[in-house]
Amino acid sequence: MDALDELVRYDGRHAVVxxxxxxxxxxxxxxxxxxxxxxxxxxxxxxxxxxxxxxxxPVDLADPGSVDAAAAAVGGEVDALFNVAxxxxxxxxxxxxxxxxxxxxxxxxxxxxxxxPDGSAITNVSSLAASGYRxxxxxxxxxxxxxxxxxxxxxxxxxxxxxADGGYRQSKEAIILYGMRKAVELGPRGIRVNCxxxxxxxxxxxxxxxxxxxxxxxxxxxxxxxxxxxxEEQAAVLVFLGSRAAGYITGQVVWADGxxxxxxxxxxxxxxxxxxxx
Numbered sequence: 001m002d003a004l005d006e007l008v009r010y011d012g013r014h015a016v017v018x019x020x021x022x023x024x025x026x027x028x029x030x031x032x033x034x035x036x037x038x039x040x041x042x043x044x045x046x047x048x049x050x051x052x053x054x055x056x057x058p059v060d061l062a063d064p065g066s067v068d069a070a071a072a073a074v075g076g077e078v079d080a081l082f083n084v085a086x087x088x089x090x091x092x093x094x095x096x097x098x099x100x101x102x103x104x105x106x107x108x109x110x111x112x113x114x115x116x117p118d119g120s121a122i123t124n125v126s127s128l129a130a131s132g133y134r135x136x137x138x139x140x141x142x143x144x145x146x147x148x149x150x151x152x153x154x155x156x157x158x159x160x161x162x163x164a165d166g167g168y169r170q171s172k173e174a175i176i177l178y179g180m181r182k183a184v185e186l187g188p189r190g191i192r193v194n195c196x197x198x199x200x201x202x203x204x205x206x207x208x209x210x211x212x213x214x215x216x217x218x219x220x221x222x223x224x225x226x227x228x229x230x231x232e233e234q235a236a237v238l239v240f241l242g243s244r245a246a247g248y249i250t251g252q253v254v255w256a257d258g259x260x261x262x263x264x265x266x267x268x269x270x271x272x273x274x275x276x277x278x
Contacts, residue, residue, distance in 0.1 A: 083125065098152070120192075130175070
């Protein structure tokens with residue numbers, strides 16, 4: 001039996017990371033390189049100086065042609081795929097949020113799945129904003145049933161209420177349910193599919209939210225741990241999920257939110273009633 005430190009290593013494995021130029025994606029690439037992976041990173045722009053990626057492939061997840069070209073440019077088999085790239089509703093364009101966060105991510109994943117050997121792993125990034133995904137699952141299922149980016153955009157046009165709050169929540173709920181479906185579909189091949197759901201994290205997305213909603217909006221998400229997360233902390237969760245150490249975990253979402261979801265649940269349930277005995 002392998003020791004735990006061996007199970008988390010990526011020696012001899014090819015890992016693909018979208019959103020590698022900054023934030024959580026850049027941190028994932030750094031972790032993977034330290035753990036022995038060959039890393040191919042994708043983003044709209046060239047990676048930061050000193051990036052850990054072995055190869056860089058440009059991609060615009062909002063452009064189906066760019067997604068197809070990027071998938072074709074990724075060389076060889078893919079042992080671990082990390083879909084980290086995304087934008088917030090702070091950009092002010094709900095359809096663009098959906099195209100990047102879900103439709104483009106789905107297109108890229110589907111293009112690579114056939115090149116993933118048995119035993120590979122797909123790890124996606126959702127969000128604390130998707131904590132109500134079960135309540136909206138029937139609606140979201142309609143989006144998941146669309147066969148293409150264009151059909152997905154038509155679904156969005158036909159369901160304006162689903163994107164009325166900026167598109168971010170719906171896109172991140174779709175990521176969770178898509179991952180669950182793929183976990184069932186790919187399970188016979190031993191391919192695991194999971195996602196994390198970060199709370200407020202110090203990444204460039206916070207600048208989008210501050211600009212659009214103000215700092216008071218971010219301050220409303222106070223975690224029991226009393227602080228926001230770092231990109232390195234979020235990356236560690238993703239790298240674990242994609243490693244052999246998580247070999248029997250699939251179809252799951254890990255709420256890496258500093259305890260916010262737990263706090264909300266406890267508040268909703270309320271204090272237990274105390275039965276007095278005479």
